[in-house]
Amino acid sequence: MGLVAREDARIAVLAGGSSSERDISLASGGNVVAALQEAGFGYVELVDPASDDFVHHLADGSFDAAFIAMHGAGGEDGKIQSLLEYLGIPYTGSDVTASACAADKDLSKLLYARAGIPIAPGVTLKQGDTIDVDEILSVVGEKCFVKPAVNGSSYGITYVKRAEDLLPAIEYAFTFDTKVLVERKVEGVEITVGVYGGSSVEALPIVEILQQEDAEFFDLRVKYISPDKIHRIPAQISEADYARAQELACRAHRALGCFGLSRSDFIVSADGPVILETNTIPGMTDTSLFPDEIRHTDHLVFPEVCASLVEMAVERSEQ
Structure with missing residues (x-):
């Protein structure tokens, strides 16, 4: 890992915060802590930005890097990234500008359109x-x-x-x-496509979101609470739409300036995939989609993906 071996590294996993997605973030953070420990990191600590001494602890904790597992306001909008840059701590995922652009659905739609990615009126x-x-x-x-x-x-x-x-x-x-x-409302099949990598990226297996009888769309309850089967991998769409969606997800990742990972949501209409939004910090809980996509590849495992995101963060900082 850059200048520090994994067994000697001190990693802060930032999770929690004060957004409406606090509980989801804590669950993501717990999974990431376990994954990094399994990958051989010597010291991994879950650090909650909502704690009173957060900034002091982060500044004085001698952390070699931070893994951001914060969802929603304060995490995906560039604010925590800005603080980490000020403190000089390498962090995972997209930088301040890309995070802010992706978090703003209006601004991201302008960037999608500029990149030739179909959007909903x-x-x-x-x-x-x-x-x-x-x-x-x-x-x-x-x-x-x-x-x-x-x-x-x-x-x-x-x-x-x-x-x-x-x-x-x-x-x-x-x-x-x-x-x-x-x-x-674009009629069609709802899918989501993870993207992973640094200077070069790859699209992960596509997830198809299955319609629930008592849910009008893929809402919070269905995402994280419903025990029913809510998605399947790979998505049951045509080969042409599958390839097109993966290509568009990578294009959206680049158009927004994302780094490390992202996950873009689409509706596959009769005319092909239409993008909905891009998440720069996908959920990492037991029921989250990004880790499930990783499990359905033949060459990636979740602990090593988490580890590589940390190592990419350090390398980016050193450059």
């Missing part, structure tokens, strides 16, 4: 804007999704099926963020 609203429901519906249609521009794990998202429900959904989304997206 939509409208962006800012707090204080005059909301013309008829004008919005003319763009997105009656069936649409309303979502905060910056959030994760489906918090604040509403699936709207009737015109009269649009305004309440927008008002609800504004309780999570000052910018809201309204996007057309």
Whole structure:
């Protein structure tokens, strides 16, 4: 690992924080701690940014690197990355700029479109804007999704099926963020594609999200709580759509400037894959999709992937 052997390295796994995804983050962090220990790292500590002495402990802990397992605000938006850069601690995953771009669904859509990645038609609203429901519906249609521009794990998202429900959904989304997206519901198969690597990247086996009878979309409850079978690998889509989705996921990874890992969500429509969003810090829990994708490769194992993310972080810092 760069200048320090694994057995001598001190690694901080950052998990928890104060976002709405705190519990998920702690579960991810616990899995990462176990994986890094299995990979041979001598000292691995779970460090919670919500603790009173967090910055002091991080600055004085002589950590060789930090593995970021924080989801949502404070973790995926570039804030914790900025602090780690100020403290001079190498960290896993995307840098400040890429994290902020990916976390902002409005900005990321602009970057996707610029890179030639198909996106769903939509409208962006800012707090204080005059909301013309008829004008919005003319763009997105009656069936649409309303979502905060910056959030994760489906918090604040509403699936709207009737015109009269649009305004309440927008008002609800504004309780999570000052910018809201309204996007057309694209009909098709929902999939997610992990991307892994440093200077060169590879797309992982594609996950197909199975529709649950009591869930209108892949919401937080289904992602992390439902005991039912919620996805399958590999996705049952055509070979052409499979190859196209993997190529688009790698293109999205590069368009946003991601590093190490990412996971992009798509709907495979009749015209091919349409991107929804990219997560720069995918979940690492027992039921998370990214670790399951790793398990379905024939050349990667989760502990070594976690270890390589740390080593890539150190190498990037040294460069």
